Structure formats: C-alpha cells, structure tokens
Amino acid sequence: MDKAGLWKQIRQKSSMLCVGLDSDESKMPEYFQLTTHPQIVFNKAIIEATKDLAVAYKLNTAFYETRGAKGWHAMEETLLDIPDNCLKIADAKRGDIGNTSTMYAKAFFEQLEFDAMTIAPYMGIDSVKPFLEFQGKWVIILAVTSNEGSKNFQFQELKSGLKLFEEVLNTTSKWGTDSQIMYVVGATHPEFLGTIRSIVPEHFLLVPGVGAQGGDLKAVLKNGITGSGGLLINSSRGILFAGKGEDAIPAARREAQRLQQLMAPFIR
Numbered sequence: 145m146d147k148a149g150l151w152k153q154i155r156q157k158s159s160m161l162c163v164g165l166d167s168d169e170s171k172m173p174e175y176f177q178l179t180t181h182p183q184i185v186f187n188k189a190i191i192e193a194t195k196d197l198a199v200a201y202k203l204n205t206a207f208y209e210t211r212g213a214k215g216w217h218a219m220e221e222t223l224l225d226i227p228d229n230c231l232k233i234a235d236a237k238r239g240d241i242g243n244t245s246t247m248y249a250k251a252f253f254e255q256l257e258f259d260a261m262t263i264a265p266y267m268g269i270d271s272v273k274p275f276l277e278f279q280g281k282w283v284i285i286l287a288v289t290s291n292e293g294s295k296n297f298q299f300q301e302l303k304s305g306l307k308l309f310e311e312v313l314n315t316t317s318k319w320g321t322d323s324q325i326m327y328v329v330g331a332t333h334p335e336f337l338g339t340i341r342s343i344v345p346e347h348f349l350l351v352p353g354v355g356a357q358g359g360d361l362k363a364v365l366k367n368g369i370t371g372s373g374g375l376l377i378n379s380s381r382g383i384l385f386a387g388k389g390e391d392a393i394p395a396a397r398r399e400a401q402r403l404q405q406l407m408a409p410f411i412r
Contacts, residue, residue, distance in 0.1 A: 290330025
C-alpha cells in the first residue's frame with residue numbers, strides 16, 4: 145500500500161489505528177488456548193472485531209518466532225486474515241549488513257508478504273539500503289522508542305549539539321523518500337514531536353506506547369499529524385487483553401473503538 149492509499153484508508157475509516165498482534169498465548173482466554181492453533185484463532189477473532197476500525201496490523205515477530213515452525217505458520221495464516229486495505233507490518237527490528245539484510249527482506253517481504261518492516265539503523269546505510277530496494281515496501285526506522293532504555297543512547301547529545309535521534313532522522317531521511325520510509329516514535333516522548341516534525345514533516349510515524357505503556361495519545365495527535373505527514377497509532381496489549389474470558393473479543397473492539405473515536409477529530 146502506497147502513501148496515497150494509506151491516507152485514503154485513514155480518511156475513509158477516520159482512524160490511524162494500528163493493532164499490534166503481540167499474541168502471547170499465555171495471556172489468551174482459556175478457550176483460545178485449548179484450540180489446535182491458538183495464535184491463528186485468536187488473531188482472526190481480533191482482526192474480525194477491529195478491521196473496520198484499524199488501518200494497519202503489526203505483528204511483533206518475537207511472539208511467533210519463539211514457537212519455531214508453528215509460529216511461522218501462524219504468521220502466514222494471520223497475514224491471510226488481514227484485509228488488503230490494511231497495512232501489514234512486521235515488527236522484526238532487523239538490521240545487518242549486505243546480503244544478510246537482503247535475506248531478511250526476502251523473508252518478510254517475499255516469503256511472508258508483509259508491506260512494511262521495522263529496522264534498526266545503527267549499522268549504517270548498508271544495513272538499511274537492501275530493504276529500500278524492494279519496490280512498494282515500507283522501511284520503518286527506529287528513531288525514538290517508547291521503552292525506558294531509550295534514554296541510554298537515543299537522547300545523548302553529540303558534538304554537533306544534536307541528539308542522537310535527531311542525527312538518525314537527518315541522515316536516514318536522505319536514504320529514501322517519504323513514500324518508502326516511516327519512523328518509530330514512541331508516544332511516551334511527545335515533547336520531541338515538534339523537533340521530529342521539523343526534520344521529517346512529510347513522513348509517516350509509527351507511534352507505539354499509547355496503551356499499556358501509558359503514552360499521551362492526545363499530545364501525539366496534536367503535535368504529530370500534519371497535512372502530508374501522517375501517524376499510525378499502535379496499541380497492542382491495551383487492545384488484545386482489554387477483557388477476560390468471554391468478554392475478551394468484545395472488550396478488544398470497545399478499546400479499539402475508543403481509540404478510533406479519539407483520533408477521528410484530528411483527521412481531515
């Protein structure tokens with residue numbers, strides 16, 4: 145899905161919601177755990193309950209890779225259940241040099257047919273460029289993450305006076321277009337959105353951390369969306385595990401709808 149297509153879906157659904165499918169079997173209601181393929185069945189139920197509210201789904205690949213071949217199969221089946229009008233994101237956080245990155249890209253862009261993939265840029269251009277060579281695919285570069293440890297490196301001041309994340313934005317934005325590159329910007333750091341938008345005003349931002357991590361959604365919406373630079377607001381645990389037992393899926397829909405209704409007034 146290209147940038148125009150993504151904007152079209154956002155406007156049609158009045159939503160920037162990305163549902164994170166961090167599908168931890170141990171947290172699912174028992175009736176899902178007792179099925180032959182819990183992740184597949186659970187994900188399908190979540191997708192069916194939210195597909196009119198979401199414009200993207202993000203699979204955190206660690207929750208699938210830990211299960212070996214069964215987890216890979218669950219990713220394949222889940223991708224088939226996601227509607228074509230929703231962006232399919234592999235939250236894999238890969239980043240290696242040369243042929244290794246090419247092989248990662250082939251695995252997620254060709255074998256699994258994801259539309260987008262999260263990438264760590266800290267090994268430089270030769271770790272990112274191979275992903276950019278796949279036509280029609282998005283590379284989502286880590287810029288400001290929502291975890292506590294982001295403070296260890298991302299906000300360190302360089303000799304130039306810039307913080308490290310600013311240098312990452314300045315440098316990587318020259319490697320591709322705003323139709324190829326998005327950035328991860330955590331909702332737990334909304335105070336930096338003004339700076340980020342001054343550097344990458346046209347790029348989409350994938351924003352995690354509005355659910356269980358407690359990010360300020362309204363601050364993100366107010367400072368992050370522009371006329372040509374959009375947002376994808378991700379909620380994972382906050383939606384997946386909003387309820388328990390028989391209420392699990394209805395509660396997931398209610399939470400997705402609550403977030404969509406908060407976003408709608410900011411979409412023009």
